[in-house]
Amino acid sequence: MTAHAEPPSTRVTPAFAAALDKFALATLENEPGAVYAxxxxxxxxxxxxxxxxxxxxxxxxxGISTRFPLGTPLAAAISGPLQMFYLASYTQVLQDGTPWQHDYECSSDTVLRRFHQRCYPLANRQAMIIINSLAVEQPHPVAAETHAADEACYRNQHGLIVQCSHCRRIERAAQPGHWDWVPAWVAVQPPHTSHSLCPPCYDYYYRFRRGTLPRPQ
Incomplete structure (x- = not known):
C-alpha cells in the first residue's frame, strides 16, 4: 500500500475519513504502531x-477481524475490570477535547511487552485516534519463576481461574493475594477464566489514573 492509497472499507468508515482534521490519513496508515479510532x-x-x-x-x-469489525462497540472488545477504565477514560477525552496518555502491558508467555498509548480527540470531538507504540520488548523476566498449570492450585471455589488483566499472572485459589506466572495459561487461556487486577498493577497503573477503578475485591 502506498502512502496515498485509501484503506479498504473494512478498515475505515467514511464518516471517520471525512472528520479527520489535524491528522492526514496517510500518517495513520504509515504509523508503525497499531492504531485504531x-x-x-x-x-x-x-x-x-x-x-x-x-x-x-x-x-x-x-479472530480479531471476525470478532471486532468496524462498528463494534468498544465495550464488546474489552472485558474484565479494564472495561470501565477505558470507557471512562475515552469518554473523558471526547468531553474535554484534550489528549491523554497511558502505559500498559501486553505480554506473551515468553516476551515482556509494554506499550505507550496516545489518545487524540478530533477538533469536532466526533471521534478519537488511539496510537499504541511499543516501549519495551524483552525476554520475560519472570520466565525463571514459572509455575505449572495446576487447576487444583488455581481454580477457586466458584470454578474460576482468576487472571490479572494487566500482567496476566494467576491468583492462587487457597492464598488470595498471591499471584503466579503460569506461562501455559498466558499462551492459551484456560476455560472459565475470570479477570481482576493484582495489587501492584492496580496501584501503579490504575489507582490514580483517569477513569480510576475501585480496588478489586
Whole structure:
C-alpha cells in the first residue's frame, strides 16, 4: 500500500475519513504502531495496517477481524475490570477535547511487552485516534519463576481461574493475594477464566489514573 492509497472499507468508515482534521490519513496508515479510532459513541471506526500485523504475529488473526469489525462497540472488545477504565477514560477525552496518555502491558508467555498509548480527540470531538507504540520488548523476566498449570492450585471455589488483566499472572485459589506466572495459561487461556487486577498493577497503573477503578475485591 502506498502512502496515498485509501484503506479498504473494512478498515475505515467514511464518516471517520471525512472528520479527520489535524491528522492526514496517510500518517495513520504509515504509523508503525497499531492504531485504531473510535467514534463519539465509542464504536470502532478505523484500523491501520499495523493493527492487523500485530494481531497476526500474536496469533490473533483471523479472530480479531471476525470478532471486532468496524462498528463494534468498544465495550464488546474489552472485558474484565479494564472495561470501565477505558470507557471512562475515552469518554473523558471526547468531553474535554484534550489528549491523554497511558502505559500498559501486553505480554506473551515468553516476551515482556509494554506499550505507550496516545489518545487524540478530533477538533469536532466526533471521534478519537488511539496510537499504541511499543516501549519495551524483552525476554520475560519472570520466565525463571514459572509455575505449572495446576487447576487444583488455581481454580477457586466458584470454578474460576482468576487472571490479572494487566500482567496476566494467576491468583492462587487457597492464598488470595498471591499471584503466579503460569506461562501455559498466558499462551492459551484456560476455560472459565475470570479477570481482576493484582495489587501492584492496580496501584501503579490504575489507582490514580483517569477513569480510576475501585480496588478489586
Amino acid at each position: 473510535l467514534d463519539r459513541d465509542l464504536r470502532l471506526c478505523y484500523f491501520n495496517p499495523a493493527w492487523f500485523r500485530f494481531a497476526e504475529v500474536n496469533r490473533g488473526e483471523p
